[in-house]
Amino acid sequence: MEGIAERIDSFLVPLVVTPGDAIRFTLVEWLGFFVLFTGFAFAGWAWFYFRFILRNLLRNWLRTSLTAMATMVLVLVVTLVWTILLFLSNATSEKAKDLKAIITEKWQIPSQMPFSYEADLSEGAPSKNGDFRVDTTKDSMTWQFYGGTVDPAKRTRENIVFFFCMDPNKLMTVNDPTIDSLMASIPIPATYPYRKEETGEMVEIKSLNLTDAQKKDLEKVKNAVQKGQITSMMDGLDEMAPEELVAMRKAILLTLGDKRKVVVGRERLLALNKRIGETFKLTSLNYKDIDLEFEVAGVFPDGRYNQSAVMHRDYLNDAMDDYNRRNPGKRHPLSDKSLNLVWIRVPDTASFQKVEGQIAISPKFQSPAVKCETASSGVASFLDAYRDLLWGLRWILVPFILLTMSLIISVAISISVRERRKEMAILKVLGFAPGQILIVVLGEAVIVGILSGFLGSFSTYYLINEVIGGVKFPIAFFPAFMIPFEALWWGPTIGAITALSGSIFPSYNACRIKVSEVFARIS
Amino acid sequence: MEPIVEVTHLGKNFRRGLEEIHVLSNLSLQVPQGEFLALMGPSGSGKTTLLNLIAGLDSPTQGSIRVGKELISAMGESRLAKWRTRHVGFVFQFYHLLPVLTAYENVELPLLLLPLTYSERKKQVLTALDLVGLSDRLSHRPGQLSGGQQQRVGIARAIVTDPTLIVADEPTGDLDSKSAEEILELLVILKGALNKTILMVTHDPRAANRAERCLHLEKGQLVNETYQNFNVHTQAVSH
Numbered sequence: 150m151e152g153i154a155e156r157i158d159s160f161l162v163p164l165v166v167t168p169g170d171a172i173r174f175t176l177v178e179w180l181g182f183f184v185l186f187t188g189f190a191f192a193g194w195a196w197f198y199f200r201f202i203l204r205n206l207l208r209n210w211l212r213t214s215l216t217a218m219a220t221m222v223l224v225l226v227v228t229l230v231w232t233i234l235l236f237l238s239n240a241t242s243e244k245a246k247d248l249k250a251i252i253t254e255k256w257q258i259p260s261q262m263p264f265s266y267e268a269d270l271s272e273g274a275p276s277k278n279g280d281f282r283v284d285t286t287k288d289s290m291t292w293q294f295y296g297g298t299v300d301p302a303k304r305t306r307e308n309i310v311f312f313f314c315m316d317p318n319k320l321m322t323v324n325d326p327t328i329d330s331l332m333a334s335i336p337i338p339a340t341y342p343y344r345k346e347e348t349g350e351m352v353e354i355k356s357l358n359l360t361d362a363q364k365k366d367l368e369k370v371k372n373a374v375q376k377g378q379i380t381s382m383m384d385g386l387d388e389m390a391p392e393e394l395v396a397m398r399k400a401i402l403l404t405l406g407d408k409r410k411v412v413v414g415r416e417r418l419l420a421l422n423k424r425i426g427e428t429f430k431l432t433s434l435n436y437k438d439i440d441l442e443f444e445v446a447g448v449f450p451d452g453r454y455n456q457s458a459v460m461h462r463d464y465l466n467d468a469m470d471d472y473n474r475r476n477p478g479k480r481h482p483l484s485d486k487s488l489n490l491v492w493i494r495v496p497d498t499a500s501f502q503k504v505e506g507q508i509a510i511s512p513k514f515q516s517p518a519v520k521c522e523t524a525s526s527g528v529a530s531f532l533d534a535y536r537d538l539l540w541g542l543r544w545i546l547v548p549f550i551l552l553t554m555s556l557i558i559s560v561a562i563s564i565s566v567r568e569r570r571k572e573m574a575i576l577k578v579l580g581f582a583p584g585q586i587l588i589v590v591l592g593e594a595v596i597v598g599i600l601s602g603f604l605g606s607f608s609t610y611y612l613i614n615e616v617i618g619g620v621k622f623p624i625a626f627f628p629a630f631m632i633p634f635e636a637l638w639w640g641p642t643i644g645a646i647t648a649l650s651g652s653i654f655p656s657y658n659a660c661r662i663k664v665s666e667v668f669a670r671i672s
Numbered sequence: 673m674e675p676i677v678e679v680t681h682l683g684k685n686f687r688r689g690l691e692e693i694h695v696l697s698n699l700s701l702q703v704p705q706g707e708f709l710a711l712m713g714p715s716g717s718g719k720t721t722l723l724n725l726i727a728g729l730d731s732p733t734q735g736s737i738r739v740g741k742e743l744i745s746a747m748g749e750s751r752l753a754k755w756r757t758r759h760v761g762f763v764f765q766f767y768h769l770l771p772v773l774t775a776y777e778n779v780e781l782p783l784l785l786l787p788l789t790y791s792e793r794k795k796q797v798l799t800a801l802d803l804v805g806l807s808d809r810l811s812h813r814p815g816q817l818s819g820g821q822q823q824r825v826g827i828a829r830a831i832v833t834d835p836t837l838i839v840a841d842e843p844t845g846d847l848d849s850k851s852a853e854e855i856l857e858l859l860v861i862l863k864g865a866l867n868k869t870i871l872m873v874t875h876d877p878r879a880a881n882r883a884e885r886c887l888h889l890e891k892g893q894l895v896n897e898t899y900q901n902f903n904v905h906t907q908a909v910s911h
């Protein structure tokens with residue numbers, strides 16, 4: 150049963166859930182349509198059709214705008230649902246090579262493990278010869294969470310920072326010392342794309358004024374990512390420009406040199422109203438009485454880490470030790486609970502299974518017990534709680550919306566065709582072929598569909614991403630879902646397809662009209 | 673001289689449910705080039721049906737129709753459509769102009785189906801509208817024109833492709849007598865100046881009077897035929 154369901158799923162899901170792969174037309178294809186269309190327009194009388202269709206639409210602008218509005222609203226809903234489903238399906242689809250695994254506490258959410266687990270777990274708990282050993286210099290990462298507010302009297306979303314405490318090297322690991330010195334030699338500041346003036350002000354760097362040799366070096370830096378000389382335990386390294394890689398490396402070196410220094414996302418920094426080089430003090434929200442002071446050393450390149458912040462894990466751990474030393478006999482309540490997650494990367498599924506087994510049989514992780522899962526199955530098992538909801542979104546809501554949309558469009562078109570039976574008949578009398586009449590009727594629907602679909606997509610994109618700041622759908626640990634840029638093409642695609650399917654029947658009827666029947670007065 | 677329209681043993685049945693209606697049966701008719709022919713007869717006698725068949729809007733059940741050199745009764749639907757564009761101009765009782773298009777665009781419509789350049793089309797549209805006396809109403813929509821003016825646009829549309837045949841189904845049926853008179857005058861002028869063959873269905877004896885020949889149809893059969901001196905003939909009968 151399971152197997153069949155899965156097979157059906159893998160067949161249908163691309164259609165329904167990931168429009169990205171299946172029914173999305175790419176920018177190139179749309180350009181193709183456009184060129185074809187304008188080609189027709191100049192080639193002959195498609196221009197006439199276009200005007201004719203447009204005027205027919207404007208003649209009954211109320212119906213046209215109602216149809217368009219319905220399409221826009223439905224595009225909005227479909228886009229929201231697809232955004233979430235697309236994101237989750239990407240997050241839960243397994244990579245066969247270089248898969249990441251998460252080690253967490255077995256029985257409890259949130260996971261809180263003693264930091265003493267760190268060394269063994271990072272290696273994948275090998276105990277004997279032949280066991281798989283994770284390369285801890287680049288293939289593992291620990292996460293501890295430290296959250297605090299700059300204004301304890303008045304906590305708001307703006308003044309709270311949530312730090313990932315980790316080894317900064319795991320943000321970006323340079324596995325080849327020559328690349329490291331190469332990066333150090335390129336004159337790009339850690340603060341790029343900003344430069345700090347003597348006055349303390351930050352000025353945006355307009356151009357870098359690099360020599361040709363330095364530009365060549367940048368090229369090598371970019372290639373180093375492809376060659377695996379630069380790796381990361383985080384995602385998104387390959388999205389970064391070489392200038393950003395260099396700046397990031399310099400920021401990391403700063404945090405390694407001074408654990409008070411941190412790297413913060415652009416938007417978070419803006420919300421805090423802090424600039425690079427400035428310091429701020431946090432009153433902790435989860436580590437009671439461990440308040441820390443930070444200095445902003447760098448920002449993440451624009452993108453997925455805009456809301457994130459990373460600090461050196463030693464800063465938290467040292468502060469914890471310090472607290473326990475200052476308060477003998479009264480250890481901090483989170484003393485043995487500060488390790489939240491361990492990430493490891495393994496080359497393939499076989500190694501993963503090996504590590505999973507090693508951890509399971511190890512006597513070292515008894516209290517509390519831990520478990521090891523692939524990142525995607527971790528997310529998937531988390532999502533399991535929402536399975537019915539997601540199933541409903543995917544198989545009921547989206548198809549229902551698409552069906553409604555087609556119905557609305559087809560009813561609107563049917564009415565307008567019926568109202569204009571005589572006009573269709575006149576066109577026929579004058580010698581217009583059924584196909585040409587089809588163009589008029591389909592054209593009306595498709596123009597409304599595409600235009601309102603595009604408008605729907607565009608306003609959804611703008612409204613959700615720019616005004617609201619993402620779909621706030623409380624699922625998993627994803628804070629908000631951003632509408633992907635490619636969603637701009639979902640609207641016109643959905644609009645065109647539903648308009649087509651909704652108008653096929655009415656337009657077929659229209660072009661089959663029998664002139665003698667329309668004009669005969671049956672007595 | 674060869675007649676331009678030759679209808680031989682024409683029959684047309686319609687099927688309504690199980691019932692078969694014989695609208696036309698064994699009807700033969702010849703129309704010489706350049707004739708202005710009127711068709712009269714009681715309602716339901718099959719006038720429109722005959723006109724539609726000759727104009728290639730429908731296919732006969734029996735018999736054949738030849739227009740010019742072409743046997744249109746043997747043509748399929750899409751060939752008929754192409755043929756109509758070049759060879760038939762239609763004038764309707766209710767004008768049947770497209771309301772979203774201007775007078776100019778309505779007249780241009782049939783030309784769009786022919787391989788003409790923009791300037792060739794423009795020349796023909798302006799000539800046709802000039803002929804019907806509407807050069808000053810090019811950009812008016814049908815809704816902004818009087819009934820008589822709309823019918824003149826309809827006539828311009830019918831002649832713009834320079835067709836072999838003009839068919840008019842009660843062209844004055846919806847007009848007051850003054851406008852009707854103007855339209856009939858226009859048809860007579862068209863026939864005279866352009867030597868067009870015109871087939872007109874009408875209920876109005878005065879309209880039929882303007883034609884050269886008048887055919888009477890009753891229950892799908894031609895029952896009577898009168899010539900130019902139609903007036904004199906009917907008077908003779910009534911005396």
Ligand SMILES: Nc1ncnc2c1ncn2[C@@H]1O[C@H](COP(=O)(O)OP(=O)(O)OP(=O)(O)O)[C@@H](O)[C@H]1O
Nearest residue numbers: 665666669671672686695715716717718719720721
């Ligand atoms: N498409 C059709 N299907 C079924 N019956 C039809 C059709 N067209 C015409 N008829 C029938 O054929 C007969 C002749 O109709 P037609 O329209 O030719 O009459 P007419 O002489 O033009 O009448 P009128 O003067 O009222 O216009 C009528 O009985 C009509 O009901």
Ligand SMILES: [Mg+2]
Nearest residue numbers: 719720721841
């Ligand atoms: Mg009739």
